[in-house]
Structure formats: structure tokens, C-alpha cells
Amino acid sequence: MLLKTLELGPLGANCVIAWDAGTKEGIVVDPGDEPDRIFNLLDDNGIRVKYIICTHAHFDHVGAIPELKRKTGAPVAVHGAEIELYGAVRDQAAMWGYELEDLPPPDLILKDGDELKAGPLTFLVIHTPGHSPGGICLYGQGVVITGDTLFAGSIGRTDFYGGSMERLLASLKKLASLPEDTRVIPGHGPSSTIGEEVRENPFYQGIEL
Numbered sequence: 001m002l003l004k005t006l007e008l009g010p011l012g013a014n015c016v017i018a019w020d021a022g023t024k025e026g027i028v029v030d031p032g033d034e035p036d037r038i039f040n041l042l043d044d045n046g047i048r049v050k051y052i053i054c055t056h057a058h059f060d061h062v063g064a065i066p067e068l069k070r071k072t073g074a075p076v077a078v079h080g081a082e083i084e085l086y087g088a089v090r091d092q093a094a095m096w097g098y099e100l101e102d103l104p105p106p107d108l109i110l111k112d113g114d115e116l117k118a119g120p121l122t123f124l125v126i127h128t129p130g131h132s133p134g135g136i137c138l139y140g141q142g143v144v145i146t147g148d149t150l151f152a153g154s155i156g157r158t159d160f161y162g163g164s165m166e167r168l169l170a171s172l173k174k175l176a177s178l179p180e181d182t183r184v185i186p187g188h189g190p191s192s193t194i195g196e197e198v199r200e201n202p203f204y205q206g207i208e209l
């Protein structure tokens with residue numbers, strides 16, 4: 001699996017593009033902004049997008065979905081518990097002083113345990129609520145894409161609409177069952193590993209594993 005991260009938009013949300021070198025099939029996770037930078041990466045590498053996937057539907061993670069969908073025709077996948085936030089993206093953005101166009105309706109409603117495939121690559125959907133109701137992590141090929149659930153040394157906020165610290169801590173516990181050397185690619189900031197986070201991240205220290 002080849003993988004690149006682009007830090008996009010005013011809040012620097014990580015967009016992850018992962019693809020198979022042989023078949024050139026891949027996924028785009030959290031296309032938050034700056035669609036041209038995403039298109040350039042896709043074109044330069046000849047990637048065919050199988051799925052556009054939202055770790056969650058905060059506006060800084062979904063802003064480039066309309067243009068990306070128009071260009072690639074790929075289905076947009078979002079967790080069922082995130083539909084309300086997904087439909088309210090313009091209002092979310094307006095609260096931060098940004099203007100977004102409405103998102104196309106999602107094509108695929110995800111649930112915990114679903115698997116998304118791109119060529120020989122498989123990504124397991126892990127429902128990790130807490131930062132938002134329908135937040136997910138995507139696990140496959142030794143990598144977990146964690147959105148705003150888990151950051152290197154920190155976690156996402158729980159004071160937004162639908163957030164819950166209790167649920168987020170339960171989600172962290174779920175992630176701790178992944179192999180230690182799993183590479184963590186968060187929704188903001190640098191990457192890490194599950195082992196490092198379980199040992200060093202202060203939010204893991206109070207959790208009984």
C-alpha cells in the first residue's frame with residue numbers, strides 16, 4: 001500500500017490518500033479543502049478512487065467532497081450516526097466564518113465491522129464515537145486512520161455537538177486492541193503508533209486495558 005497525507009484547509013486537517021501500486025485503486029479519506037492539491041496527487045500517481053470516506057463530518061474534513069465526487073464519481077461513505085452532522089455542514093462552517101457548498105448525499109452508510117476494498121487493500125470500519133456520534137477509524141495494512149478520535153499525544157474535543165468523553169474513552173480502549181506497531185495517522189498533526197499512544201498518551205493512562 002502506498003499512502004500520502006495532505007494537510008488541507010485553514011484548520012490543517014489531514015487528508016489521507018491510500019492506494020495499491022499494482023491496480024492503482026485507492027481511497028481518499030477526509031478531503032477537507034483545497035481540491036486541486038488532491039487532484040494533483042491523484043493525477044500524478046494515476047490513482048482511481050474507489051471510495052471517498054469520512055472519518056467524521058466536521059466541515060474541515062469534508063469541504064472538498066463535492067468537487068472530488070464530481071471529478072471521480074466515487075461513492076461517498078459515512079457512518080450512519082454521522083448523517084445529521086453531514087447534512088449540516090454549511091451551518092457548521094458558517095459558525096466558524098467559512099462558506100461551503102452543500103454536500104452530495106452519501107452513497108454508502110457505514111457501520112462498525114464493514115470492510116471497504118480498493119484493489120487488494122482492505123479497510124475495516126471501526127466505529128469510534130466520542131468526538132462525534134458517527135466517528136470511525138479505518139484499519140488495514142498495518143495502518144489505522146483515526147480522524148479526530150486519537151492524535152499523537154492527545155485526543156479530539158468532546159465539547160462539540162454529539163460529543164462525549166465517556167464514549168471517546170471507550171473508543172480509545174477499542175483502538176488499544178490493535179497491534180502495537182500499527183501506524184496511527186490522525187486527523188490533525190503527526191503520525192504515531194498504537195503502542196506509543198497506549199504508553200505515552202495521557203488520555204490512555206486512566207483507562208483499564
Ligand SMILES: [Zn+2]
Pocket residue numbers: 056058131148156
Ligand atoms: Zn472533528
Ligand SMILES: [Zn+2]
Pocket residue numbers: 013058060061148187188
Ligand atoms: Zn478536525
